[in-house]
Amino acid sequence: MVHQQRSQAHLSPSSDTKDTEDIVSLLAPRLAHFAGVARTEHVTRAAQEMQVPQSTLSRAMVRLEQDLGVDLFARRGRTVSLTPAGRTFLGSVERALAEIGRAADEVRADADPATGKVAFGFLHTMGAETVPGLIQAFRVDHPRVRFSLVQNYGEAMLEKLRAGELDLCLTSPVPDAPDLVARRLDEQKLRLVVPADHPLASRRRIRLAEAADETFVTLEPGYGMRLITDDLCREAGFRPRIAFEGEEAETLRGLVAAGLGVALLPPPAFPRPGVVELTVTAPRAAREIGVAWLDGHPDTPPVAAFKRFLLSRRGNLLPT
Template identity: 80%
Template sequence: MSPARNEKDISATPDWGASLTPRLAQFAAVARHEHVTRAANELGVPQSTLSRAVTRLEEDLGVALFARHGRTVSLTPAGRTFLASAERALAAVEQAAESVRADADPGKGKVAFGFLHTLGWETVPVLLRAFRADHPRVRFALVQNYGEAMLERLRAGELDLCLTSPVPDAPDLVARRLDEQRLRLVVPDDHPLAGRRRVRLAEAADEHFVTLERGYGMRRILESLCAEAGFAPRVAFEGEEAETIRGLVAAGLGVALLPPPTVPRPGVRELTVTAPRAVREIGVAWLAGRPDTPPVAAFKSFMLSRRGRLLPG
């Protein structure tokens, strides 16, 4: 039986996880074979090395894990308790390794992809359908959110790529412009401007605006374009989703600057803004310096190949 370490020694161990993890597989092999030599042959290490490792493990834990019987060993009660946890830990590591290997598989791996709500109805489904025509087994974890929230998830490692607007300019990110989308001034269908097809944004200077909340890219674009037109927008209502904004406009609660709808919305008119030039740029972003798995690299290359033709129509 290995000598037990005193309480002071045990408490002085700085990091049990880092200390014990490399030796779990050695311990489990000896427990499985109940024979150090056979376990050493399985692991491809000298018997003396494995014996010393097991003895050191017992010394570090301060308990005897094995009872020695000549050339064979058997688990003590403490050893059986430790084995159950060790096997769960090893299984969890193996499962994690299998998961990341599967996600990196060129043919059937996974891409964590974020995109704006306003691109989720038509643009993203069309994009994914076209990509999967040549990569039918690649899986996607899809996240819809506003721009700043997606960039934070990108930085946190929760996303591989995100489709966003405005195109970010930050030292820790790489971003590429893919396309641009004209914005419309949306007014109720009984509004004095509703009979027009084209309008200068300055003509809406006295209107109340319904817009997305701060932090959304469209909110920043609205404020920038209004400043260029010579006024600050008077915000009456804020929301989180473009079609809700259109519904508020249809109810007569204000006007809005939005990308065009996928299908016409009753109760509103969509006017072309002639000045200033009202567009939003759409781009793809990823974290600088992070190596791509093969499926992420393939999807990134595919999106970059669609510059200028990302948006339907």
């Protein structure tokens, strides 16, 4: 009777009423104990199976009922049986514990040195050839390591690093931020891409200033290549007249092939018909490629191995 009165008091509105977050923090450590007692319907046997002192387990169950404000067990000596409320609670507890078990298995699997996972981001322009070649070379010594691959522009990948969604990313320009660690790996020359029937198409080399009167197609503001394009044109003494902005380099090549402008781009993975790619002799047109990760972020063994591999490719990252 006293126990029932206590439960009713907890159920009535008061200053002691806990919000959901408080309840979860109180209940979480006791859920496995509750499930064990519910499964065996015997406090002594449950304590032996879980290797917990019987007195500790008994107190935990009483405190759990106090925190919830309901009776979960009907007690007959050391034998217990679930009340209707206890059965309802047990179903949810078992699902929660199973989900926690699956999550634990998943994170352990991702950290396994031989079969773990690397969340790896890279620029769209590196997806056709560079990244497949890197992963192929890495898996010679690590054949079962798995990859979660994300293609995006530089700033978006850095935000994913900060959010914990990526372990590493290849990006350009190489970032300089206090919360990130970045290492320069290689350099990629840029070319002026013109339509195949353009007056400049007969040339092999060009000074960028010679394209000052051309219409440009570029990536959108915020993309690394857009920043580099703006900087190089400024260095060449002009501001580019931009007709189209896009999100992907090969789309820009298609626009160039259609005669809609010229573009500064890294070399393609495969030749694109309808365009000619000119070497830019001045100013020096190149972009640095680097690898970045979150400073202070601990590496799992597969991430550490792939990071070492990338750093070992310094100066030899890009296909020749």
